Amino acid sequence: MGAQLRVYRRRIRSVNATKKITRAMELIASSRIVKAQARVVATEPYARALYRAISIAASNNSSLDHPLLRSAGDAKRAAVLLISADRGLAGAFSPSVIKQSEQLVERNQERGVETDIYVSGRKGVAYYTFRDRQMMKTWTGSSDAPEYVRAEEMANELLKAYLTPSEEGGVDEIYLVFTHFINRVNQVVEVSRLLPLEVVDNPVKGANVEYTEDSARKAVLPLYEFEPEPQQVLDSLLPHYLAFEIWEALLQSAASEHAARQRAMKSATDNASDLVKSLTRRANQARQAEITQEISEIVGGADALSSAGK
């Protein structure tokens, strides 16, 4: 066999082996999206109950001078929690989150606010470590199947920084950068401010349900009894809210990570197929060239023999 042909055959074998791997990863990712998506959906009833409780507590606190509700005013330091992935091979998933948070840091700098960076996910950590940038705190190891305990840890850490006065290195604002899972083909990076909370008159998320007699009656919150005092209930509600928001962002990011990986692996598989196809063509060409050469050698040889025999 000619050297050329052997080289092509070997490359085809290697590309096919890679294709098998990317194909397997694609299938695994697509089966995990379903599970991750179900976890996102499962948080909805809790989210409704929590937002309702917060709006009840906030609307009964006439003063609203709670530290977690204080207005940002002139912030000096901000914290950003960046949620990236632990593993790569997910296309632009982690890079686009990192890009957004870098833009946020830049915007903050323009208005004279320093930004502390908190990172979840190995890819984000690697980015900042490589550039020798300081991170306040990092979490790695469970980006594709987050646990609530992790979200609580993050919330506690951020809250600690938030409740420290900015003169002592505390922060005045907390931002969250994560990937919002809209559906299997559509995920967008979202930057949201977690704290201070923006208190609007009716902060019940998802309250834009169709107008009925019943919903109208419910929209007007009756006078509630609090146990213990409204202030204390709000005190314990808000950290809880922070942990829950982070938890939800973690789940959304996990689902998005799987979707991004599925897409990346699908295009890798497709590219491998294309490559195998074009390599096969070239291998065939090389084989044909070899055969043609052999025939012409035989014919040439026979010609020479017959002319010599004369």
Next chain:
Amino acid sequence: MSSIKVSLLATDRLVWSGPATSVVLKTLEGELGILAGHVPMLSSLAIGPVIITKDDGSKFMAAVHGGFVTVDQNEVTIFAQRCELAEEIDVARAKEAIVDSPQDLDRVKRNEVRLLVAGKPA
């Protein structure tokens, strides 16, 4: 007796929901029983059991580790960071935890509630 609509939520799932005649739970200020017609209320929960008496008289129990309850027009919503049902509780582990760290009162309390819900009080 008129009934109330109860839902018990954890961060990651709907634990139980349905009609019930009464709910007994533990707030930061003590035990609280909720029957139909209770005033609207919002309260922080302590570590403790939640006991729901269903319409048919049978009881449903869960260990709740902190959380909140809202009562509004005969709708009771209990939501907690952590919520465990009797069958999810590892009795041996809970007992061990109590013996292991008697000085960690919070942990002891949590595990006592677990055992109570599992029907094997220490």
